[in-house]
Amino acid sequence: MQNGLNLSPAAFGELRSSADCADRVDELRQRLDADGYLFIPGFFDPALILAARASVAARLAAEGALDPAHPVDDLVARPDKAMTYRGDLALNNPAVERVVFGPELDGFYAALFGEPVRHFDHIWYRAVSHGMGTPPHCDLVYMSRGTHQLLTCWIPYGEVPLEVGGLMVLEDSHKKSEQLRQYLEVDVDTYCENDPKQVAKVKGTSAWSHPGWLTNNPVVLQKRLGGRWLTTEYRPGDLLTFKMNLIHASLDNQTQRIRISSDTRYQRASQPIDERWIGNNPATHGPRAKRGRIC
Ligand SMILES: O=C(O)CCC(=O)C(=O)O
Ligand SMILES: [Fe+2]
Numbered sequence: 226m227q228n229g230l231n232l233s234p235a236a237f238g239e240l241r242s243s244a245d246c247a248d249r250v251d252e253l254r255q256r257l258d259a260d261g262y263l264f265i266p267g268f269f270d271p272a273l274i275l276a277a278r279a280s281v282a283a284r285l286a287a288e289g290a291l292d293p294a295h296p297v298d299d300l301v302a303r304p305d306k307a308m309t310y311r312g313d314l315a316l317n318n319p320a321v322e323r324v325v326f327g328p329e330l331d332g333f334y335a336a337l338f339g340e341p342v343r344h345f346d347h348i349w350y351r352a353v354s355h356g357m358g359t360p361p362h363c364d365l366v367y368m369s370r371g372t373h374q375l376l377t378c379w380i381p382y383g384e385v386p387l388e389v390g391g392l393m394v395l396e397d398s399h400k401k402s403e404q405l406r407q408y409l410e411v412d413v414d415t416y417c418e419n420d421p422k423q424v425a426k427v428k429g430t431s432a433w434s435h436p437g438w439l440t441n442n443p444v445v446l447q448k449r450l451g452g453r454w455l456t457t458e459y460r461p462g463d464l465l466t467f468k469m470n471l472i473h474a475s476l477d478n479q480t481q482r483i484r485i486s487s488d489t490r491y492q493r494a495s496q497p498i499d500e501r502w503i504g505n506n507p508a509t510h511g512p513r514a515k516r517g518r519i520c
Contacts, residue, residue, distance in 0.1 A: 376468065389478055
């Protein structure tokens, strides 16, 4: 069982595909509001995605992270090379930028938001080897200093069958924000000025005042909140976009293959933006991002 997940139909299911209405913007907006996400298989030309995959695979091979007994493109990890978050793989990488900042996504989000859009400059890039999936969370806790009408775009670079650990979303969790209010108010880079322990831990460091996760346990969370965990067997070209208050996580990677994916953010250009994530050298969660307050 993945993550010890309950795989019964009552607890686990398929993402709803919006491939049938990818160019009907009214229908897309309705579904985004109803479901909190849009899953569009085959959104990109797979050649674009595979070119980006090849660029990342070449970097991983050059650093000796891949098992030489397998073709580079299979992305089989050397067992002693554990990895998860690898933002560096997207830096100075035109093939990845072509995907995440290209005309396809720009046009898609401009249509969806109904006006010109901009993206965060930071690209979250992941190369996830065998091991536990990302714990359940909402993205708001990492990026709430501008508009909250922000969408995440999760893109798999290659096939991601269930056992390789793709993204899953908790059905209807975007309708439970009242129940999650305290959590959704968290800003992981904010600390309490009047709590010496937090000051020592967070101020001037890259540490977080809160782990960001709702819990490490997707099963317990599902029992508490209800809804099924929804996912799919992803293919190159697929796109999953979702709201800031939709709970999501990833399945464990039970294989030796490395799962590569990016997550990037898009919003109306006219709205305030979270400064931590823009510019040539964004603060991200580093010392420049930390803010003290009286708690
Ligand atoms: O890819 C993952 O494991 C997590 C991705 C994520 O949390 C996101 O896309 O916001
Ligand atoms: Fe996330």
